[in-house]
Amino acid sequence: MSMAYAEVIGDPIAQSKSPAIHGYWIDRLGLDAQYRACHVTAAGLEAYIASRRDDPDWRGCNITMPHKQAVIPFLDRLEIGAELIGAVNTVTRRHNGALIGTSTDGAGFLEPLKAHLAQKHLFRMARVLGTGGAARAIVAALAEQGFTIVLAGRNPAKAQAILDEIDPEGQHHAVDIAHFATFTDFAFDDRQGCFDLLVNASPLGMAGQAELAFDMSHVPPGCVVYDIVTHPLDTPLLKSARAAGFETLDGLNMLIGQAAAAFKKFFGVAPPREDGDAALRKILAQ
Incomplete structure (x- = not known):
């Protein structure tokens, strides 16, 4: 059975806390979805985007170093904020298949x-x-x-x-x-x-x-x-x-904040943050 998923890509990627953040919210909400990390090199970036474009279960990806600018040529368009910044940290796919780059970092x-x-x-x-x-x-x-x-x-x-x-x-x-x-x-x-x-x-x-x-x-x-x-x-x-x-x-402030905006884009629902992220911070600090 297929399952909706999103992921974070970068090089390196092992240190990324994004899977723990999104996974925590997915579990809290009981969503039938996954969020994972994918190691993508600069040489493999174009092929990665091409492979995900036609995957119906793929909801998009977060992008970390060093791909925030390099990914832009492989997308169909940028939202206004990302166009101004000239960098992308989130890619989502519209119903017509178009890949849209945005930035939730700011x-x-x-x-x-x-x-x-x-x-x-x-x-x-x-x-x-x-x-x-x-x-x-x-x-x-x-x-x-x-x-x-x-x-x-x-x-x-x-x-x-x-x-x-x-x-x-x-x-x-x-x-x-x-x-x-x-x-x-x-x-x-x-x-x-x-x-x-x-x-x-x-x-x-x-x-x-x-x-x-x-x-x-x-x-x-x-x-x-x-x-x-x-x-x-x-x-x-x-x-x-x-x-x-x-x-x-510390960096968790920005990381969690930008992840919350991306999560809603990926899964169509706002993440649970009623405790001010206290429980999530404890998990990430381990």
Whole structure:
């Protein structure tokens, strides 16, 4: 008997927590469905999409590194948000067979910041580290919320191009990520009425990746430090920020938030989150 399924694809994929998240919700709702992980290399991406296109049980897939931009040529169209961002983290199939790319990363990223964003601020500034697909979604979401963005990458020209593509009218800045690696004695101005955010949107600090070289002297008073890495969950950046007295947000916030939006697209029902994801977090922390 056939069964509806969705999956997450990437390279590597073994570390993905998405099957645990979606599987938990599927079990809670008693759905006759599955969610699994599928290792797809860059060379195999086109063949993967072609093979799933004609599978009637396939409801779509989430996409993680390094395919968020590479998958776009193999899709039929992008939703408006994904078209602006230039990256996709979710693919679904319409009844006519068309494969649609979208991004739920931005909404998932902003979800734990709602209380802060509900307040009025004189100025909002975000320092965002990384220039990949997730960073593009985060930049778009923050620009929409009125942030001035400092985007840092190993290639400042690439960072500037992202800013120009996503928010060409914004007063944003691109810098080399190495700028943040060493101590600064910069005297931050009065931050009263301002909201500062530091985001690691890169894979640096993830298990198996290079460490993130970041000196906490670059973090202004009252800043919220947000690391989207989920393996390990408590990254060195978050530990340093917490030790220095900053509010921190871990990668499960964005991961669960974006997964909730994708789940509804795949299975046609909202996931159960009435406990604020407390039970799910316990499972994912094991």
